[in-house]
Amino acid sequence: xxxxxxxxxxxxxxxxxxxxxxxxxxxxxxxxxxxxxxxxxxxxxxxxxxxxxxxxxxxxxxxxxxxxxxxxxxxxxxxxxxxxxxxxxxxxxxxxxxxxxxxxxxxxxxxxxxxxxxxxxxxxxxxxxxxxxxxxxxxxxxxxxxxxxxxxxxxxxxxxxxxxxxxxxxxxxxxxxxxxxxxxxxxxxxxxxxxxxxxxxxxxxxxxxxxxxxxxxxxx
Amino acid sequence: xxxxxxxxxxxxxxxxxxxxxxxxxxxxxxxxxxxxxxxxxxxxxxxxxxxxxxxxxxxxxxxxxxxxxxxxxxxxxxxxxxxxxxxxxxxxxxxxxxxxxxxxxxxxxxxxxxxxxxxxxxxxxxxxxxxxxxxxxxxxxxxxxxxxxxxxxxxxxxxxxxxxxxxxxxxxxxxxxxxxxxxxxxxxxxxxxxxxxxxxxxxxxxxxxxxxxxxxxxxxxxxxxxxxxxxxxxxxxxxxxxxxxxxxxxxxxxxxxxxxxxxxxxxxxxxxxxxxxxxxxxxxxxxxxxxxxxxxxxxxxxxxxxxxxxxxxxxxxxxxxxxxxxxxxxxxxxxxxxxxxxxxxxxxxxxxxxxxxxxxx
Numbered sequence: 001x002x003x004x005x006x007x008x009x010x011x012x013x014x015x016x017x018x019x020x021x022x023x024x025x026x027x028x029x030x031x032x033x034x035x036x037x038x039x040x041x042x043x044x045x046x047x048x049x050x051x052x053x054x055x056x057x058x059x060x061x062x063x064x065x066x067x068x069x070x071x072x073x074x075x076x077x078x079x080x081x082x083x084x085x086x087x088x089x090x091x092x093x094x095x096x097x098x099x100x101x102x103x104x105x106x107x108x109x110x111x112x113x114x115x116x117x118x119x120x121x122x123x124x125x126x127x128x129x130x131x132x133x134x135x136x137x138x139x140x141x142x143x144x145x146x147x148x149x150x151x152x153x154x155x156x157x158x159x160x161x162x163x164x165x166x167x168x169x170x171x172x173x174x175x176x177x178x179x180x181x182x183x184x185x186x187x188x189x190x191x192x193x194x195x196x197x198x199x200x201x202x203x204x205x206x207x208x209x210x211x212x213x214x215x216x217x218x219x220x
Numbered sequence: 221x222x223x224x225x226x227x228x229x230x231x232x233x234x235x236x237x238x239x240x241x242x243x244x245x246x247x248x249x250x251x252x253x254x255x256x257x258x259x260x261x262x263x264x265x266x267x268x269x270x271x272x273x274x275x276x277x278x279x280x281x282x283x284x285x286x287x288x289x290x291x292x293x294x295x296x297x298x299x300x301x302x303x304x305x306x307x308x309x310x311x312x313x314x315x316x317x318x319x320x321x322x323x324x325x326x327x328x329x330x331x332x333x334x335x336x337x338x339x340x341x342x343x344x345x346x347x348x349x350x351x352x353x354x355x356x357x358x359x360x361x362x363x364x365x366x367x368x369x370x371x372x373x374x375x376x377x378x379x380x381x382x383x384x385x386x387x388x389x390x391x392x393x394x395x396x397x398x399x400x401x402x403x404x405x406x407x408x409x410x411x412x413x414x415x416x417x418x419x420x421x422x423x424x425x426x427x428x429x430x431x432x433x434x435x436x437x438x439x440x441x442x443x444x445x446x447x448x449x450x451x452x453x454x455x456x457x458x459x460x461x462x463x464x465x466x467x468x469x470x471x472x473x474x475x476x477x478x479x480x481x482x483x484x485x486x487x488x489x490x491x492x493x494x495x496x497x498x499x500x501x502x503x504x505x506x507x508x509x510x511x512x513x514x515x516x517x518x519x520x521x522x523x524x525x526x527x528x529x530x531x532x533x534x535x536x537x538x539x540x541x542x543x544x545x546x547x548x549x550x551x552x553x554x555x556x557x558x559x560x561x562x563x564x565x566x567x568x569x570x571x572x573x574x575x576x577x578x579x580x581x
Contacts, residue, residue, distance in 0.1 A: 123300075135312060138314045
């Protein structure tokens with residue numbers, strides 16, 4: 001039971017972290033480098049899940065993606081399928097909740113790279129995409145990795161929004177935090193202890209990694 | 221051949237606004253852009269490289285038009301063949317010296333980029349540092365890698381922005397010679413920004429003094445340093461002694477004009493200004509000799525008695541401040557200070573040729 005929950009949690013969090021990382025770096029780059037209309041609004045909307053109670057974010061996800069939701073209805077009419085009470089729903093909840101952390105870390109990391117390096121690269125005839133991959137990304141890599149680790153941790157601990165949209169179905173949508181809650185409520189102390197210890201172990205590793213990554217590198 | 225004529229208005233946040241308005245031509249050879257910081261030298265380089273776009277004008281390198289506001293041409297910086305050596309070298313900190321140089325080689329241009337990179341490192345005498353990261357290199361080595369990287373782009377023009385400002389004196393002198401020899405071999409125009417006299421003198425085939433965004437004097441560095449056209453240029457190029465005085469008398473048979481500055485009478489080359497008109501004179505501290513006794517059998521027209529008020533000793537120059545009615549800065553060697561036993565309070569005689577007294581507009 002514990003292993004099944006852990007496996008599901010890891011699957012959900014892995015997919016969420018990959019989506020978060022790719023989209024977060026892209027969006028962080030746009031926010032760091034470009035001026036466009038509605039930039040501040042976008043920034044505010046992206047920050048909301050960090051500030052709102054997760055249950056409220058979960059509620060909005062139901063409004064948006066539920067069987068009778070704004071987008072969910074279209075999906076349901078077309079395919080007869082809905083994300084509510086599926087592990088995909090858990091992925092979406094974890095992604096939305098942890099996404100702001102990644103965008104903010106990526107943006108800060110990219111902004112901290114001396115833009116003159118990028119100009120030097122352009123003057124040497126390199127395109128923006130090549131410059132991004134060979135100069136900006138490597139120089140911002142520590143901050144970005146710290147962001148990845150943080151959002152991984154946040155996604156791993158996700159509870160409220162996941163409960164709202166994916167429910168708490170053992171073996172199907174029950175992730176570690178949900179399993180701990182259930183174990184405690186139903187008096188299964190042994191199980192609760194092991195689940196809590198595993199989550200704590202993961203948290204310790206995360207803190208260690210973030211500290212290591214956020215230590216300034218010896219350059220210049 | 222580089223031809224750049226353009227205007228660019230810079231609204232600066234913290235200081236006064238500056239308008240760059242230049243018309244410059246640089247042939248094969250080293251052209252020094254000389255000026256105080258904030259004069260707009262770097263902006264000129266950035267406009268040529270395409271890092272910023274002028275408001276109007278035309279920039280041509282060889283037969284390629286990089287910018288032409290009238291024809292609506294703006295070639296992006298990626299497409300310009302410009303080698304740029306930045307003031308703080310901007311070597312990519314996560315790449316080794318060799319990787320930095322390789323990065324400069326355009327994709328698909330060279331059949332064997334690694335060989336070319338090695339060749340450039342060898343040419344600059346830094347082949348041993350190929351596998352080191354920039355922070356493991358000395359200041360001089362960093363600038364050599366930066367030079368190699370800029371040359372790796374096969375540029376049609378090289379722009380160098382105070383490349384030696386962070387390099388120690390002895391390395392600087394060796395690098396200066398190498399820059400000259402690299403230019404002679406590459407046969408492309410080098411635009412070299414500096415505010416250092418010895419760099420300008422040793423490198424410059426020609427020189428332009430930049431002041432407030434404009435070219436205010438052009439010529440060989442020697443010409444300009446010896447005879448700055450205006451008082452403000454004199455200040456920029458470092459004519460250390462400048463005084464406002466009055467024309468006292470013309471000595472036509474002698475070919476000199478006597479200028480009165482406070483209580484001093486100073487002989488300058490003959491000029492056509494009416495007696496009693498106000499003039500500014502400039503005397504470079506290098507053009508003044510120091511003697512412990514009053515020499516009479518000497519050709520110098522000016523022999524001024526004075527007292528040393530101060531002695532400044534710096535890495536590459538020693539300067540006396542001598543008060544002889546007016547305060548004159550005199551540049552001497554350290555051995556001269558020792559041998560003549562010069563001290564604050566010593567009485568000395570200053571010898572200045574009339575020719576070394578420059579009348580400034």
